[in-house]
Every structure is written in C-alpha cells, then in structure tokens.
Amino acid sequence: MAKTLPAAVVVETQAAAEPLSPAAFLxxxxxxxxxxxxxxxxxxxxxxxxxxxxxxxxxxxxxxLFALSLDLILGYAGxxxxxxxxxxxxxxxxxxxxAKHGISEPVTGLVLSGAIAGCVGLLTSFMILRGTDLTRLxxxxxVALILHELANxxxxxxxxxxxxxxxxxxxxxxxxxxxFAGTTAYVYSLTTAFLLFLLARRIVHSPFGLSxxxxxxxxxxxATIGIAPNRRIVAIYTLAAVYAGMAGALLTxxxxxxxxEVLDFARSADALLVLVIGGSGYLYGGLIGAxxxxxxxxxLSAMTPAYWIFxxxxxxxxxxxxxxxxxxxxxxRPFAPLLRRLGARRx
Amino acid sequence: xxxxxFDGVAYGMLLFVLAAGLAVTLGLMNFVxxxxxxxxxxxxxxxxxxxxxxxxxxxxxxxxxxLFSAALGLAAERLLYRHMYERSHLDQVLFSIGxxxxxxxxxxxxxxxxxxxxxxxxxxxxxxxxxxxxxxxxRLFIVVICGLMALGLQWVLAKTRFGSQLRAAVDDRRVAxxxxxxxxxxxxxxxxxxxxxxxxxxxxxxxxxxxDPTFPLKFMLYFLIVVTVGGTSSLTGPLLAALLLGVxxxxxxxxxxxxxxxxxYAMMLAVLMIRxxxxxxxxx
Numbered sequence: 043m044a045k046t047l048p049a050a051v052v053v054e055t056q057a058a059a060e061p062l063s064p065a066a067f068l069x070x071x072x073x074x075x076x077x078x079x080x081x082x083x084x085x086x087x088x089x090x091x092x093x094x095x096x097x098x099x100x101x102x103x104x105x106x107l108f109a110l111s112l113d114l115i116l117g118y119a120g121x122x123x124x125x126x127x128x129x130x131x132x133x134x135x136x137x138x139x140x141a142k143h144g145i146s147e148p149v150t151g152l153v154l155s156g157a158i159a160g161c162v163g164l165l166t167s168f169m170i171l172r173g174t175d176l177t178r179l180x181x182x183x184x185v186a187l188i189l190h191e192l193a194n195x196x197x198x199x200x201x202x203x204x205x206x207x208x209x210x211x212x213x214x215x216x217x218x219x220x221x222f223a224g225t226t227a228y229v230y231s232l233t234t235a236f237l238l239f240l241l242a243r244r245i246v247h248s249p250f251g252l253s254x255x256x257x258x259x260x261x262x263x264x265a266t267i268g269i270a271p272n273r274r275i276v277a278i279y280t281l282a283a284v285y286a287g288m289a290g291a292l293l294t295x296x297x298x299x300x301x302x303e304v305l306d307f308a309r310s311a312d313a314l315l316v317l318v319i320g321g322s323g324y325l326y327g328g329l330i331g332a333x334x335x336x337x338x339x340x341x342l343s344a345m346t347p348a349y350w351i352f353x354x355x356x357x358x359x360x361x362x363x364x365x366x367x368x369x370x371x372x373x374x375r376p377f378a379p380l381l382r383r384l385g386a387r388r389x
Numbered sequence: 390x391x392x393x394x395f396d397g398v399a400y401g402m403l404l405f406v407l408a409a410g411l412a413v414t415l416g417l418m419n420f421v422x423x424x425x426x427x428x429x430x431x432x433x434x435x436x437x438x439x440x441x442x443x444x445x446x447x448x449x450x451x452x453x454x455x456l457f458s459a460a461l462g463l464a465a466e467r468l469l470y471r472h473m474y475e476r477s478h479l480d481q482v483l484f485s486i487g488x489x490x491x492x493x494x495x496x497x498x499x500x501x502x503x504x505x506x507x508x509x510x511x512x513x514x515x516x517x518x519x520x521x522x523x524x525x526x527x528r529l530f531i532v533v534i535c536g537l538m539a540l541g542l543q544w545v546l547a548k549t550r551f552g553s554q555l556r557a558a559v560d561d562r563r564v565a566x567x568x569x570x571x572x573x574x575x576x577x578x579x580x581x582x583x584x585x586x587x588x589x590x591x592x593x594x595x596x597x598x599x600x601d602p603t604f605p606l607k608f609m610l611y612f613l614i615v616v617t618v619g620g621t622s623s624l625t626g627p628l629l630a631a632l633l634l635g636v637x638x639x640x641x642x643x644x645x646x647x648x649x650x651x652x653x654y655a656m657m658l659a660v661l662m663i664r665x666x667x668x669x670x671x672x673x
Contacts (some may be wrong), residue, residue, distance in 0.1 A: 122478060175660065177661050177666075179478075181662075184661075185658070188651065191651060314483060348498075352490065355490025356489040361487075
C-alpha cells in the first residue's frame with residue numbers, strides 16, 4: 043500500500059491545483075457518500091433488528107473503536123505499534139477506578155479516562171519520535187509491558203491478577219440504566235464510537251490529516267516543504283491514545299470489570315489483525331475489520347475453543363503471504379464501488 | 390554476590406545463543422522476525438521428548454536439538470520466510486506474529502500446556518567452590534559452551550569465505566548476486582543455522598528459564614532487546630547487550646524482587662531513547 047500512496051498524493055495535489063482551490067478540494071473530499079450513511083444507519087438499525095445479540099454487538103463496537111484508534115497512527119501516520127493495548131488498558135483501569143471511587147456517572151468517567159489515557163499517550167509519544175521502525179516497535183511494546191507489570195504489581199490499587207472488583211457504574215447521564223441484555227451498553231458504545239468517528243473523520247480530512255499522510259509517505263520530503271513532523275506525530279499519537287482509552291473505558295463500564303487482560307499483548311495483536319482484515323487508512327477499516335474479526339472468532343472458537351489462537355495466526359500468515367492488498371482486493375472486488383465510496387483508496 | 394554475578398553472566402550467555410540467530414536475520418538482513426523464539430522452543434521440546442521418551446543422554450540431545458531446529462528453520466525459510474524479505478516491516482511483523490500464535494497453539498495441542506522439565510545428569514548438578522564463591526556446575530557448562538559458540542560465530546562471520554559472502558549479500562543483494570554469490574542459499578543456510586542456535590539455546594535453557602507453550606511470546610522481548618540494544622551491525626554488540634541484560638535481570642530479581650521486570654524494560658526504553666541505533670553500534 044505504501045508504494046502506491048505517493049502517486050495518489052501527487053494526483054491529489056494536482057487535482058487540487060487545477061480545478062479546485064485547496065479548501066474546495068478538502069470540502070469535496072470530506073463530503074458524505076451514501077454507503078457511509080447506510081453503514082451507520084444499519085449499525086444503529088441493529089439496535090432494533092438484533093435485540094438478542096447486543097452483547098456481541100457491544101464488543102464489536104468497542105473493538106471497532108479501538109482499531110479505529112490504531113488506524114489513526116498506523117494508517118495515517120505510518121507508525122507500527124505493537125503496544126497499543128497500553129492506552130486501552132489505561133483507559134479501562136481509569137474508568138474502573140473512577141467508578142469504584144465515587145464518579146459512577148459513565149459519560150464523565152469516559153471523558154476523564156480518555157483524558158488520562160491521552161496524558162499517557164502524550165508522555166510516551168516523545169519516545170517514538172526517533173529511530174527506525176524497529177525502535178518504535180520495541181518502544182511501544184516496552185511501554186505496554188511496563189504498564190502491564192505496573193497493573194500486576196500495584197495490587198492494592200488495581201487488584202493485580204485477580205482483576206479490579208467492585209466497579210459499579212451508575213445510569214448514563216443519570217437516566218439510562220445498564221441492562222442484562224446489553225441494549226443500553228450497545229447504544230452507549232455505538233453512540234460514543236459514532237461521535238468519535240465523526241471527529242476522526244473531520245480531523246483526517248483537514249489540512250492536518252493531509253500533512254500526516256505526507257509524513258507517512260516520505261518524512262524527509264514532507265519536512266522540507268515545511269511540515270514539522272514531530273509536533274504532528276505527537277498530536278496524532280496523543281489523539282489515538284485518547285480514543286484507545288475511551289474504548290477501554292467503554293469496555294470497563296459495560297462489563298463492570300477490569301482484569302490484566304486489557305493490557306495483554308494479544309489485545310494489541312488483535313487490533314493489528316482487525317486492521318489487516320479491514321484495511322487501514324480509510325477509517326472504516328477498523329470498523330469493518332472488527333465485524334469480520336468478531337464473527338470469525340465466534341465461529342472458530344465454537345469449533346475449536348482452545349485453539350482459536352492457532353487460526354488467528356494462520357489467518358495472519360496467509361493474509362500476509364498472499365499479500366494483504368491482493369487478497370483483500372480480490373475479496374473486495376464485488377464491493378469495490380461500495381468501498382471506494384466509503385473512501386478507500388486502494389486500486 | 391559474585392555467585393549472583395556469575396549466574397547473570399551464564400544467563401546472559403544463554404540469551405546470546407538464543408538471540409544470535411536473530412541478530413543476524415534482524416540485524417544484518419533487516420528482517421523483523423518475531424517468531425525466533427518458536428525455534429528455540431522447538432529445540433527445548435525436542436530435548437524433552439528425546440530425553441524422557443527415548444532415554445537419550447542429555448549431551449546427545451543438544452546436537453539433536455540443534456539439528457531439529459535448524460531443519461525446521463530451513464523448511465520455514467524456504468517455504469515461507471523467503472517471500473517476506475522484500476516486504477515492508479509491517480508485513481513482516483504481522484507475518485511473524487501469526488507464526489508465533491500458530492506455534493503456541495500447535496505446541497499446546499501436541500505437548501500440553503504444562504511446564505516441561507529437563508533432568509540434568511548427575512555430573513552437571515551441584516556446585517563447586519572457588520574460595521568464597523560457589524559456582525553452579527551447569528552454569529559453568531553453559532558459559533563454556535556459549536562462549537565457544539560466540540567465538541566460533543565471530544570467526545565464521547569475520548574470517549571464512551562464507552562469512553564474507555553473507556556480509557556481501559546483506560550489504561547489497563543485487564550486486565552480490567551479480568558477483569555469483571548464491572544469495573538465496575547463503576540466506577537459507579544462515580537462517581537455518583540461526584534457528585539451530587536458538588534450538589540449542591532452548592535446550593540448554595529449559596532447565597533455567599523454563600519451557601512451556603508461551604515461551605516464544607515470553608522471551609520475544611528479551612531477544613529483541615538483545616538485538617536492538619546491542620545494535621545491529623556486529624555480533625559483539627549483541628553479546629555485550631546479552632551479558633548486560635542477563636546480569637541486570639538476575640541481579641534485579643535477587644536484590645530488588647519487588648521491582649520485577651521493571652529494571653529491564655526501563656533500561657531498554659532509556660537506551661532506545663538516548664541511542665536509537667543501539668548501544669554499541671556505529672551510527673549509520
């Protein structure tokens with residue numbers, strides 16, 4: 043994908059130069075297309091259509107949001123992260139602790155957790171500015187491991203390996219209580235995901251978003267035309283951390299439990315796999331990938347419960363070996379017009 | 390105190406042998422292979438099966454473990470890895486994570502998820518005293534074997550015809566091919582040898598670091614630390630990094646157990662922030 047992008051950017055800038063002013067070009071890029079509207083309508087429609095699958099749908103919405111946050115740094119800024127679960131976990135624990143110690147209103151908790159995860163993201167973002175892909179890989183992985191170890195050791199605060207118990211979440215906005223069927227949870231998670239998606243969409247279609255893509259393609263060249271790389275990377279990394287933290291907070295609030303599992307390496311790998319399935323760099327990849335991933339996981343672990351991880355690895359290997367782009371293009375060909383309208387730019 | 394230091398050195402040596410193959414594939418060939426631990430695990434399990442089921446002596450198992458892992462590595466290189474050399478780092482990461490997951494599940498299915506243990510022969514147990522310092526015989530054994538391996542590797546890489554072919558192939562694949570160096574073959578042999586070393590390390594280390602199906606994931610970071618901290622341009626860097634890591638880890642666990650693995654991770658982050666290209670590397 044990386045190889046085709048420079049050409050695409052060139053085409054875009056040419057297109058912007060000739061018929062459209064830059065501002066008009068950006069406006070045209072960000073116009074809503076009908077499949078996008080359809081996608082969100084059906085997502086909200088499922089509230090009524092599949093009333094007994096809301097728990098699963100809730101998980102999909104959360105995973106989708108998490109993958110979306112990874113997409114922001116992977117698909118738009120080109121940072122390969124093996125430890126994105128760090129921020130998910132920080133958000134999850136923050137939400138759990140807030141709910142346990144008084145602030146039981148979910149929306150407040152959600153915003154605060156996002157902010158806390160964002161702070162962690164801001165602090166760690168300075169570590170990924172230097173070095174190669176490999177260094178960044180190690181740093182992100184290292185940060186996630188340190189946080190995992192912290193959560194494990196500080197058992198007076200986090201409950202350690204037993205998980206954080208006694209998380210009681212109040213009604214949303216003091217009006218809507220969580221129910222056992224997960225309807226409130228799904229509506230809550232989906233609404234949050236939708237609002238955050240709107241924000242992300244606005245951001246990636248802004249001049250800032252375009253400059254990120256330029257950075258991803260060629261950092262040196264981008265720097266010479268006056269795009270300051272470091273500030274932008276810090277900004278997007280922090281934003282992605284906020285998103286991931288909110289996804290984690292959603293998980294805590296809807297399940298009323300936090301365990302060490304939120305910081306697992308497997309969670310970071312899950313998010314990567316979701317993006318591989320859905321494709322990265324057009325925002326919907328995370329959401330579509332999350333749907334496919336959860337459905338696959340459901341069927342595969344129903345067949346072989348203990349060895350689901352094998353199939354996950356198998357899918358990754360096959361996908362990469364055949365070529366992510368090629369395979370996905372073949373699979374997506376019937377839906378190509380649809381995907382293009384969603385804003386995917388693969389040829 | 391010196392005993393702890395020596396344990397650390399032994400552990401570091403072990404880590405070096407485990408990670409030496411990775412130092413070549415990742416460091417020299419610039420291929421991000423997160424599945425390196427899987428080959429080490431294969432060697433460890435080969436030893437366990439050979440010893441417990443077929444009753445072979447420990448010493449005979451070591452070369453067999455090496456061969457087993459090397460054969461696995463060769464097969465994997467020819468069938469799978471070969472196609473990944475030219476891909477982006479993201480692809481390589483995803484691919485090798487996939488392999489790790491498969492290896493974990495397959496081992497779990499074949500061998501069960503419990504810890505495996507290796508029974509050492511009597512002459513390797515116990516410890517000898519040098520004045521005040523007690524040294525475990527097995528630890529000494531590991532240091533000797535791994536030290537020899539490190540010397541041998543350095544010699545092969547620096548002095549032999551194969552070593553220079555490998556270095557040429559790594560520097561510029563196309564030119565090396567043009568000069569008549571069988572690049573594919575050189576890479577395959579190197580990869581197999583590296584996997585074999587990992588297998589040997591796994592066999593040696595089963596007694597010290599334990600062996601269960603999550604081994605590749607648990608030690609992935611350790612291997613990566615050895616290579617990235619050591620720098621990716623020679624073998625001495627990784628060796629020193631492995632020793633440093635081993636000593637720091639063992640000392641940390643003995644002296645300040647409540648800190649756990651923090652020391653290692655914090656050290657790694659600090660080194661990577663100050664010198665992203667590794668401690669002992671020449672700047673590129």
